[in-house]
Amino acid sequence: MKNSTQLTEEQITKDLLPQKFGKFGMIWVGVLVTICLVGLYAYYRQIRYGLGVTAMRDYVSWGIYISNFVFFVAISLVGSLITAIFRLSNVKWSTPLTRIAEIIAVSAIVFASIIIIVDMGRPERFTNLFVYGRLQSPIMWDVIVIGTYFFISILLLYFPLLPDLQILIKNKDNSGKRLNWLYRFQGSFWKGTPEQHKICNKAINTLSILIIPVAFTIHTVTSWLFATTYRPGWDSTNFGAYFISGAFLVGSGGVIVAMYIFHKFYHLEKYITELHFDRMGRIVVMLSFLYLYFNVNEYLVPAFKMKKSEELHLKELFTGDFSTMFWFAIIVGMLIPIITLLFKKGRKPLPMFIIGCMIVVGAWFKRYLIVTPTLLHPFLPMQDIPANFRQYFPTWEEWAITSASLAGALLVITFFVRIYPIIPIYETITEQLESENHDA
């Protein structure tokens, strides 16, 4: 890394040690906590009065909780992309981004699990999944692979953290008593011996290999929650690949947003450089093209045939009630990013940040479009139901709970950044030494 060659070890350590919340940080945490509390109250109401407080009814039996779940699972896939795929293909520039990607993965997968319990009519019977679980149900597959992915992701977050914990313990003046206790509890066994490094590297390599099939599986299985049914818009053999390509895109969008925030507000410009934005921009172009390709497959092929069951569904998406959202997701979530990021100027930090936000927002609505319109177009026409069963617009409780889950995920990331160095200190130092030796 050219522009960091002049940095000394002390300087790097000083720059990258976790920083206390400033005024802005306090406000940020306060806002997130408030959103979470409102969501908790809404969930209390949902427990008390049943899922009837949501706008879901017999036809639209899955709403924004499920689309939000799909969104979380999708965004969590980026952990495997940046940590594992880049690591195994020897991409060196991604080092400062690995921990960002991995904490996004962990917090997203935690909140994916939480939101799926929120969606259950009988959350207190959650344990039935283990007592009476049946392997033939795609939900069981999801439970198994999400659990596995969570543990591998936690380990992939933890192992590279060990050398940094040693640095944190050394610099104990930087943090309070309780944090130092936490660091010692988590990492005091790490002495940094060559033997320990060898074991640690081996473990990380093994996990990097393991996490790729698991990551592919979690999102494929999530897509199968839909694709194993008969419904128009879901009955597709394309779904696994379609979901995975979309997941890498939204995850990269999320990483770009986080990169910009750390670059700008945590003053890590020396570590998350324009080079990183440029490289991520190129990757996003490729991923947007890939996702667009699967979208073309997903919509144009059935639209060419216009089977009776698909017809109403597709028309509602292309020109009907959902068309604004549909074209928003396609144009804002894919086309504009492709066009902007093809240009070098578009890959500068600020435009990248805006594009990252567009991708994430577009992706959230895309998940909504995958879940809800299909349920409004059943095979047999809607019949013998009250008028409010014919449409779906989420109630305040649903918005509050969904917002709370998103705020919760951000809160986990925020606290992680407060406690641990978001850019790996040890690896940054080592890579710097390597490049210096290389230069010499």
Add this chain to the structure above:
Amino acid sequence: MKVNNKTSRRDFLASSLLAGAALAGCSKPHDFVPEQAVALTGEKVKLLSVDGEVIEIDKAYLKPVPNMPTVTNEEERRGIPGKKFVMVIDLSRCKNLKKCQSACDKAHMINPGQNWLKIYPMQDAEHTAPYWQPTNCMHCDEPPCVKVCPVDATFKRQDGIVLIDNERCIGCRFCMAACPYSSRIFNWSGQDIPADVASKPYSCETSLPPKMGTVSKCDFCPDMYRKGELPHCVQACPNGVFMYGDMNTDIVSNGAETFRFSELIKEKAGYRLMEDMGTKPSVYYLPPVNRNFPFENGLENQTADDKQNDHKM
């Protein structure tokens, strides 16, 4: 007609147990002093006493059992041995009276506005004739809902019936998404249930008492069958649209008429809904030919809201 013309083993056991209990300690009928004086009918029945003796008592001493002893969850999950329940719906007889629907809603305490049984105004194409199509759970032999249930809360029994165990359902609603017939409904907010029903343990066969946060659907009324009665919808329909019975004995009945199932399907060219899904329903339809009523007769029963949406079709 009673579908079940033989007294079931359960019936026999239950009544003899009861009589046995009443007679406990008496070896001879003339020693028997009933708690309440009853007028003798003169009609004698033979029973097996607890001592193993065959005894003869007057029929008047037998107390009727208003409700059969509850079937265990295990039995409910297994189903009634030797049976394969089917339903035949004759579309030429339906005029959207909705008596079936109200009887079903009432018997199963379904929340207002929701129904297990829906009557669809169907028109397959622009120039084809419209008809009324009552649709309940198809009790598929390859049920997509059962495949996706993660906890075995919805299950297929050996007698062909698909039921829901609402003491186990976690309310994930995957089964609702999986069912192509939209026959499942969800208990979104609970409801007021009379205390006598609410206090009973949940039965998969009666689907009572309803449980908030769980899925329900047409249960094919195996509880009615055990009592020797036809399902509520079948009994309620004055036009004999629904025929219910057992494929193994090859008999279906709407109460007034009884048919050989195989002959009925053969003669009237019976068919099932959405064969291409591979779900293999247990509900058969007879096509709407030689109709008893013109389609228009049913329109008066359509709600304003339904009419408005039918128009859009």
